Amino acid sequence: MLLAITGFIMIFLIIYLLLQTKANPTAIFVIVPIVCAVVCGFDFAQISAFMKKGVTTTMPVAVLFIFSIVYFSIMSEVGLFDPLVNFLVRRAGSNVVLVTVATGCIATIAHLDGALAATLLVTIPAMLPLYKKLHIRPVVLCVIIGAAMSIMNLLPWGGPVARVGVVLNADVNALWHTLIPLQIAGVFMVLGFSAFMGVLEKRRGAGLHPTGKAAMLDEDASSARQETDEEAESLKRHGWYWWFNLLLTAAVIGMLCFTHIQLYAAFMIGLSLALVVNFPDPKMQAKRIKAHAGAALGVPMILLASGVFLGVLTGTKMMDAMAHTLVAIIPGFLGPYFHIIMGIFAVPIGMMLGTSPYFFGLLPLAIGVGQQYGISPENMSHAMLVGKNFAVLVTPHAATTFLCCGLAGVSIKQLIKFCTPWLWALSIISLILALILGIVTI
Known part of the structure; x- marks a missing residue:
């Protein structure tokens, strides 16, 4: 129970601090998880292992962000x-x-x-x-x-x-x-x-x-x-520069879509060629890189720091404890509508848990509970899948969320405050459409 409570407090505190801009996101994603892990009784050697594993998962996206x-x-x-x-x-x-x-x-x-x-x-x-x-x-x-x-x-x-x-x-x-x-x-x-x-x-x-x-x-x-x-x-x-840049960008996008090359590798190649061709002077190349260094380095730092959060969340088993708690708090009389409830609240729950923990941690538990009330695994899965998809861009610890912020030039606070209500409303509309179409049944 301590793990579950601490996990919820950690997530709510991180979201609150991000929205209130009380500190830089990098500091938030590092300090808060470490403090919570210590509260749960983990020593620094264990926490370091959690951090290493978490940062390893976010490293490729951080590199992708820098070059893209x-x-x-x-x-x-x-x-x-x-x-x-x-x-x-x-x-x-x-x-x-x-x-x-x-x-x-x-x-x-x-x-x-x-x-x-x-x-x-x-x-x-x-x-x-x-x-x-x-x-x-x-x-x-x-x-x-x-x-x-x-x-x-x-x-x-x-x-x-x-x-x-x-x-x-x-x-x-x-x-x-x-x-x-x-x-x-x-x-x-x-x-x-x-x-x-x-x-x-x-x-x-x-x-x-x-x-x-x-x-x-x-x-x-x-x-x-x-x-x-x-x-x-x-x-x-x-002139020909424009055509070269167009073909180069098409090639980079083609590598993203049709090959198995790492995303960051495609942009490493593309950026190198773009710099050499468009700015033959090495001093000018360095100047253009420096001009975009702020945008290119700020968000990757946050991504790497969010790996600390993910590592602590999964390594301490807080995620498993939170998933069990979420399923257990549903009152019995709402059991037959459990899948609808999970579908309605899929966006905020998905924002807290992230994609893999949501589907591999929470969904199996929800299926087990739903079967006790006559809800088929397919019915539960459809309801939770339809709703969760709309949290994909507003999950505060997801790499793509920060990629979106960096590309569009908006803060994480602006993104979450503006986008979450609209996307949550669309998720509920989609759930209603699924009910009308018979994909989800009551």
């Missing part, structure tokens, strides 16, 4: 995305709704490979310049991508469906065939949600000629932009 951020930052400043942005601006004009719907389409297509990081790395760098030009908040870009990924994650090669298949000992393709009607309905839901977010942003004053709050923010930043316009223009690369 610098790569896409350089691609942006040399003008690779300018034709796309200018084309979309011409086509959309001041139609903010069209831009947000296009974001939903791009994110949906980009997530066909089922890789969260690749979807973020493709969609955000391409769309963020347009969002800035039209004065649309970057968190809107994040929440639309989060919604699209949540629906597309129902593909058989997506991580959550594969994990459910393992737990049920079922064929993953057969499981996906059951979910296809929900996925089709979900795509339309995402596009509708994207349009809705566009309407909200337009009411805030977003557009080519902003009004209200967006206009005031634009006026405040105008002088700063004027000072940097000349320097930014000097970094643009036209």
Whole structure:
């Protein structure tokens, strides 16, 4: 019981401190888990082993972040995305709704490979310049991508469906065939949600000629932009450079989607070639790397620190104790609706536990309890799978969450506060759709 209580306190404290910005996330993810582990009676040798194992799991994503951020930052400043942005601006004009719907389409297509990081790395760098030009908040870009990924994650090669298949000992393709009607309905839901977010942003004053709050923010930043316009223009690369950068980026994305090469290796290769070709002068190469060092190093530090949290959470067995407690607190009279309850609260629970502990730790326990009330394992799995997917972008200790923050230039506090309510609401709507379609039954 001590482990469970301490685990819940640790997670709630970390989320509270992140939202209140009481300290840097790096310090939060290191100090709080260590203190909690000590409270539970673990010595420093054990805690060190937990830390080592946890950091090992986040290291590849931290390296990926360093090289991908610098790569896409350089691609942006040399003008690779300018034709796309200018084309979309011409086509959309001041139609903010069209831009947000296009974001939903791009994110949906980009997530066909089922890789969260690749979807973020493709969609955000391409769309963020347009969002800035039209004065649309970057968190809107994040929440639309989060919604699209949540629906597309129902593909058989997506991580959550594969994990459910393992737990049920079922064929993953057969499981996906059951979910296809929900996925089709979900795509339309995402596009509708994207349009809705566009309407909200337009009411805030977003557009080519902003009004209200967006206009005031634009006026405040105008002088700063004027000072940097000349320097930014000097970094643009036209002619054959543009074609080289386009082919290089396509090759990097191709490696992400169609090969088994490590994600960070693809960006290491891409960044090296981009620097050498676009900036032959070694001093200029060092200057461009230094210019993006803040963004490229800050978040990886947080990712490595979050490995301490994950290592303590799993190594101390807090996760197992928390999962048992969550299942045990459901009152008996709600037993027949246990799967619906788990589906409704899947987002906050998923935010606390993370993907693998949720499916491999909590789901088997929930299935066992549900069977006592006549709920089939498939029914329980479907309900918990549909809801949990929408927590994928707002899990405060997930690497992709910080990757999204870094690419979009938003803080973890902004991301969680803005995106969580919307994504939780979408998860409940998806659960209702699953009930209507007969995928989840009462």
